[in-house]
Each structure stands twice: as structure tokens, then as C-alpha cells.
Amino acid sequence: MTDTRHSLTEEFEARQQAWYKSVAGVFARVQKKDIADVPLDSWRKLIKTTYEGIDVNPLYTRADELEQDPIPGVFPFRRGAKGVGHQHQGWGVTESFDAKSSNAELMHALNNGTTHVVVKGEADLAALLKGVLFQYAPVRLEAGLALVSQAEALFALVDAEDADPALIELGASPLTSQVDGSDSVDLETAVSLAKTCAARVRTRAILVDSAAFSNQGATDAEEIGLALATGADYLRALTDAGLSVEQALDQLAFRFAVSDDQFAQLSKLRAARQLWARVAEIVGAPDHGSCPQHAQTAPVMFSQRDPWVNMLRCTVAAFAGGVGGATDVEVLPFDWAIPGGLPNTSRTFARRIARNTNLLLLEESHLGHVVDPAGGSYFVEAFTTELADKAWAVFSTIEKEGGFRAAVASGSVKALLDASHELTRADIARRIKKVTAINEFPNLLEAPLASELRVEPHGVRRWAAEFEALRNRSDAFLESHGKRPQVALIPLGPLAKHNIRTGFATNLLASGGIEAVNPGQVVPGTQEFAKAAKASSIVVICGTDQEYEESGAEALTALREAGVETVLLAGAAGSGVDADGYLNLKIDAADTLAQLLEKLGA
Template structure:
């Protein structure tokens, strides 16, 4: 046996991108190359291949402007990112206990959503003192996100710290002054952005000297993300908010560099894993460019970035899947180099999370850090042709949207004039269509639903979103799964009232082997709407099928089987079913050129992949008498 190494690496000539493209075009057999591209929100698309010709390794190392690779030279390798959970429970005592438990068991920072009905109701310093009773202020970053009185929490915090003997120099976190965010939530009649920034200017200046660990201003994307903005719009509008604060405080005598050093950013991370990594990297890049263009020094261009797992991606149905969603979103935030991360509990859509939900969320980050060692590498995404190019693509798209907002007069004007609401309406319509047709599937809701799942019992705290009295109604937070969950809720009410769920008789054609694949698919489709499938192994002829239907106790029949049997058997079977009282007969699969004949025979609707499943199931609910 030869001891000489095989020269495999040099035995074949290196293929070029052009060689690869010729082979791909040959295999596509006339289909366009674009058929291999995957569309993303914001008009972007993923390519099937990325090479060094597309994007190279960034020339700047981590810790150097424009901070694409992170704001610290060693990343978070020395201690990890900050595990900073968010709290919004309306009950002060319950939230106080949650803070104590989390900080004792791995939490490192706290993010407090303030003001009822959106968060913890802290009316004075005494209430804040109770809330922070178990929080060691000298070593725990505390972040506020108020909704109404934006300046009051800072006063309360200083009073609590002074009483506890903690100096301002020791305090860390952010005070959450975010008038644009409040404007988006409450409406123009309740928030004056310019006046709020003018009042905040002395605080911004004093904190830079007296409490350098505290950031006065918050730039949060929560309002956009929770209302369904695309990732590009969320990033662009967040940057536009930062620009608004730079200008507003400069008018009040604060330099752009000082203002930038006083800002805390907070972005939501959704379900598109790699694009979300690229978006957070693009956020640091673009903010560095904004501050540099405003005259800020390189050290003031570094973005303090908090990442939270998105609310819109979570579901009430089969909420255990939320654990997987939150894990993937947290993973993306960490790989993107977020300074602090908040992982939402799986039961958050059901009400105030309980101790188990918070524990699982907290431990998700601890496992990512301490067992998976994700903090051991600075900028693990760096150098990936795919992610570097995607970072650049998202940055360019967001910059174009930022320029559009600037042309309208800035983000405040875009809000007041209704431009943001218009874009969100269009975006939500497009996303609703993708969800309803299952082009954007939701596991446990629109895909693989568990019709008989036992509900997770939670102590619900109804928190209705407040609506402002401004010129334009603020965007309503929503979750992507809401349309289908409304059908499941209706099914539950029907079951509670009548003792049975709405049901469909499955008229399966052919042998078991012939109809099983399609009938299984249809059973899952019906379950998405809370409709129980009454399965049968088949029948000898149309008359026998109709007799089985007559005993089923439902008025809905779904014909399912191989396409080859449809032209001959569907018309006769429909007639037989309707003669036995079938009010609605549906056929599984696309009808093709048989649609006119089937409808003439009495078929009411067709269930197939790509159809507006929500509307079809809603129609079936109406015909089954489900309120």
C-alpha cells in the first residue's frame, strides 16, 4: 500500500461559477434560474449559491467601526451576553417574586415594561422600591420601557437607589425615554415627541457625567414588530427613530455624539434564522454610518443592542412549540452579537407567564451560553459569504426605506401622516395571505394541529391594547397565528355547547393504499379549523358510501382519493351524498379541467394546497352552524 497521499484536491481543475451555472441551467430544463431563489420580505431573495465573488470577509475586526462584527474586540467571549429577561405582568407582587427567582437562578439583568395596561403599574418611587426589592442595583442592569409618563421612572429610580445607598455612578441599564415608540402605541394626541426630547436633554447631559452606566434614551422596534412590520421596515423605522432623537436633542443643545452614547436600542428577532442574524449585523453597520454622518466620533457609533424574541411568531395553540421558536430566535440573536437577550416564556401568549415558563425561557439562554458555548467565538457569522452578502442586502434595503421616511419629514411625520399605518396594513395583508394559504406554515396551528390537545391552564390577565385619540390609530399588535386560532376557538365553543366538535364525513375512494396519503392530508387540514374527520376505509359504491354518511350525524362530506378515479366516481357519489342530506360536499385536490363538471354535479368547494385555507374552513364552519 502506497504511503503517498492522494492528491485529491489538485487532481481535478477547480470549477468556476460559470461552470456551475451551465450545469444548473441544463438541469433546470428550461425553467428560469429565479426558480431556485427563495423570496424574503422587503423585496429581497436568497440565492442558491454564494461565493467569494459575492461577498468577502469584512476588513474591520470586531470592536472597530462600523461595528458589523460587534462592538467589542473579543465579542462576548469573556463573560457572555447579558441574560436580561423582560417583565410586563400587571401584578406588582407577582412580578417582584418573578424578578427574585430569575436573578437567583441565572438571570443577570431586568427589562421592565411599565404602565398599565401594557406593563407593571409603577405609580411612584414606593411602588418601584417594592418591585426592585430583591434586585441588587449596584450590579444588576435595570432597563425601563415606559408607555405614558416617560420621564418619571428615572426620578423614581434615583430615589430608590439613594435610599438603598447605591450611587448613580454604580447604576447600569437604561431609562427608556422613547417618545416615538409611545407615539406609535398611543397616538399623536397623547405624545409630543419634540417637547419630550427637549425635557429629556438636561437628563441626557447629566447622566453622561453622573451615571455613565445609564442610557437615557430607548429606541425600540416593539411597536413595529408586534404590528407585523417586515424585518426591513422594522430596521429602517428603528434607525429613523434614532435619527429623530439625534436631531431633536441637537436642537436642545446636545451633540449627536453625546446623544448616540445615551441610546439603548431594542430589536425583535423573528423566525427567519439567517436573515435575522444578518439584520442585527446590518443594524450596527447602519447606525455607525448614521452617527458618523452626524459628526459622531467612532466610539459613539457603537450600538448598544438588546434583542428580544418576537411576540408575533408565538402561538396560543400547541404553545410548547413556542419553546423551539424562542430557542431559534435567541440563537440567532446570540450569533448576531446582541449585547443582551430576552427569551419570551412559551406561555406568554396565554397570559402572565408562570414560574415554569420563565424557568424554561431563562434556561434556554443558559444552555446556549454554558453548554453550547456560543459566546466562545467573536462574530461566528463573520466570513460566511452567505451572511456577509445578506447583511449587505438587508442594509441597502433598510437604508433605502430610511431615505424614503426622511423624505416624508422623518418618522414622526410618517406616523402622523398615516404612512406607517398604510405600510403596515399592506404588509399585514400580504402576510395574512401567506399564512392563510400556508405558504408561511405555523407548526401546531396551520400544520400538524393537535385537535384534542389539552389546554395549558394559565391564570389569564386580560391586557387589552390601548388605542390613542390621535390623527391615526396606532398599529394593533397581533400574532401571525390568530386567524386559524379563531377557528379552533370557535370549535371549542361548539364542543362546549353541543358535546361534539364539528365533523366531516370522509368519503374515501379506492383502496386504502390509494386514498391514505390524501385522506391523511385532508384530516390535518380539517383539524386546522377544529373539524373532526370521520374516517372510513372505503366503500363498494356510491350507494354504500351514502348509507355510511347518513349514519355519521354530520352535514359535511369530503371526497378524497386518487385523481384518476374522480371523473367517473365523483358525480354519482355527490348525488348520492346529497340525497342523504349532505348540505356541503367538498373534494380534496385541485379540480383542473373537471371543475365545471364537478360543480354542475353539486360539488360546493375544493380543498387543495395553495388555496386560501382560512376562508375555506370559515365557510365550512358557517355551513356546519359553528358560531
């Protein structure tokens, strides 16, 4: 029998070299060079580096292949907690309710696709959960300071049903509440509840709410690492209180935030399961290393402006959560970031869209019928491994400091989250990280939110917050002046030449709530030019670099003579136009727009 592996390897190498040459050829055309002058490793310029320092290559091949992981349902559960042939494949559809929700709303949700119920705050559980079959519908509480009484009420309802529950979770989160400021019972009470739950069937007391870390700016590796550290501290507290290691592990559940970065997020969930299983192995109970892993569409990515775009973000996030192997996925309503929801929008509609996002992925896209859809992907497997290494390093650092509680007390957790948040904020401010409808493609014609709705959700550092604060200033200006703050454009040259930069300037200004007044091509010395110069105290010259060389200096002189206070140039310095500022891809857009609003009186 002939061994073909050598010939396959030669064929693979030949194809890989051909790809290198093809990429070099593209760079040669763009740079207008001879391909012989472009190195074959030019493809490395396409590498993107994550906030964790992980390099993401433009192409992954079998050269990146890793050793095959165990099948789903087998330690270390990287490929999923459910085994092949499990009765219920796919993931659960989670929906939250509170004291304002009715039993009819909850039962309607259960009859139309919702499978997991979360009850927030203090509610009349007997009335709200009337008719719920606990052996089929997992129920989780997020009751804050009212948890003890709510837990007692829930236990009474479960005990009245002559069947073991599918899963009951009390959701106590005393450690992560120290990070995001959410209400929670203290650790002593949580441990006491865990001891009670340990004597019950399929009942867990504690939630490691790592979404709290995401909400404060954690990177994916930090979210996992801090979750591991939190879980380890809970294990210490539970075993110190007399629970066995196995009992302690069985009292924990995790919740992770999933954003619209689909590959990173599904890799995050896979890495988190693998690493927690490793923790369970270290403490001597690997068979108890799998626990519920809840996913929630990340609050940080929600915008208040043009909230309809949140539907798209949530679809990608739900895909990542489900494909990543989460036990269940909660898609928050698209207008979650607006207090009370988007005005004139039905709450029933918002809930139905959120629920159906999950159902379309599960049923119509058939993702719920596939075991570990991402398994075997060269990129996903490689990225998961690298992310796990980075997350374990975060966990190890926290452990060396004495554990999660010690790290919180010393301020190192806050410092870590503050630093990561600032990196993300700076990238959004510079429009390196794109947030659709916020720092890219804003809609100035959108009806302004009422002033009482322009508030930030508690405990969340949203990506859109800084730009939306600028838009809030614009809305306030509109309410008092009848128009938005305006900046005049001075387009030089014909449309075909100035259109790129007038479009860029218009989009940039709009992201800060500033309306660009575009008169079309104007020529220095004409009445049209003089009229355009008087349209605003701030103007932006727009054109090609060639046009700047030919007429830019003349235009600047004319604008100075017309008394324009601030002259900006769409482009970079060094084009022969000594403007007061420059609008380009390298500026801190948020800071520049804030200064412009200040000058315009907004």
C-alpha cells in the same frame, strides 16, 4: 513562486458547473425528462424571495464573497459592538418583572443566570430591587406614564450605591408608542429626562422600540428603516434641546424583535448596527455610533394554541439574537400570548425555561465564547448587505417625507405597516407561510382555553390570530354542543391511494377547528357509503386523480341523492368531479374554513 489562483479558479468553476448539472439531474428525474432537455440554470427555480424582494439563493460560494468587514468593536460595528478580547463575550440574559413580582423572584433569577433586569409598569422599586448591585446588573424601565416618578426612585437607589452603574435605561418611547398604542410619556418629557441622564454616568433615557414596528407587521428592512428614522427624529429633538450630537447619541438604545427565521434575523441585527453607525457618521460622531441593541423574541410569532411549540420558536430566535450580536436577548415565556399564562402551568417553570434557553446557547453550546459566529458566511454577509440597502431605502423615503413624526402624521407609516401585514397574513391564510400547530399540524385534542383567555395581546398582530379565531369558534361550538364541528370524508380506493389526500384534508380542516370523520375506504352503492354520507352536511371526497376519473362522478351522484348539502373534493378542479368546492394548496384556507364553520353553525 507559482501563482495558483488561476488553477483554483478553474477548479472552482468546474465544481460549480458540476453542481449545476447535479441539480438539473434531480429536476430531470422528478419531471421524468432526459437530462439533456433540462437547462443548467434550473437551480434558479430554488431561489426564494423575501418580502423585501431579496433573492435567497439555494447555494452561496466564494463567488459571493464580499470585502472583509472591520473586526468587531470597530466602526461600523457590523460584526458586533464588542471588540476581540472583551471582558464579557456573548450576550446578556434579560428578564422582565413588574409590580406583582417579588424581590425573592428577582434575586433568584439573578442568581441563576439572568444578567439584565427590566421593570415593567409602576412598581415599588426600593422593595423589588433590594440587594441588586447596579454596577453589575443593567436595569431598564418600561414604566409608561409613570416614568418620571419611577426614574426618580431608580436614581435614588443607584445614588445610594457607592459605585457607577453598569447601565441604567429609562426606556422612554414616545415616538414608537404612536405606532402600537402603548403608554409612554410625551416627547417633551422624554427629552427632559434625557438632559438629566446626560449628566449621569452610563444612563440613557430613550428606547427606539422597533419591536413596535414588527408587532404591526413590518418586514425586516422596514423594521430597521423605521428604527433609523425614529432614532434620527430623537436626535433632532435632543440637539434642538441643547444636547451635543455626542450626548444625544449616547441617550439612545434600540430594541428589535427577532423571530424564528434565524438567518434573516441575525442579518437584521448586523445591518441595523451598521446603518446606525452610518447615521452617527453623517451627524459627525462616528465614535458614538454604537449603542445598546436589545433583542426580544418576536411577540408576533407566539401562538396561544399548543403554546409549547413557542419554546422551539424562541430557541431559534434567541440563537439569531445572540449570534447576530445583540447586547442582550429577552426570551419571553412560552405562554406569553395567553393572559396570565397557560392554566395549571407554574410561572416559575415558564420563566426558568425562558432563562435557560439563553443559558444553554451561551454556555452549553459555547456560543457565548465565540466572537461574531456568523462572520464570513457567504450567505449571511451577502444577505446582510442586501438587507441594509433595502432598509436604507426605507429610511431615506421617510426622511424625504420630513422625518418619522411627519410620516406618522400623514399616515404613510401606518399604510406601510398595513400593507406588509396583509402580505404576511395572506401567506399564512394560504398556508404558504407555515406556522406549526396553527395552519400546519394542529392538535384538536388540545384542551380548549377558557373563553376569557381567548383574547389578543394589545398592540400585536400575531401570525396565528386568524386561524386561532376559527379555533375559538370551534371551542365555543364544542362547549354548547358537546362535540366539534364535523365534516365527513369519503375516501375512494384503498388506503395506499387515498391516504395522502385524507391526511391533507384532515390536517387542513383541523387548522380551522373542524373534526374530520374518516370511515375508511367506501364504495358508492354500499351501506358503508350511505352511512358516511349521513355523517355531516359537508363531505370531502378524497382519492387519487385516477380514482376520481373512475368513480368520482358516481360518488358525487350518490352524495347528491343522499341529500348532502356541500360536496368538496380534495384536489383541483378539472378531475371530472363537479364539486361545490376544492381543497388544495392554492386556496385561501382561512377564508374557506371560515365559510365551512358558518355552514356548520359554528
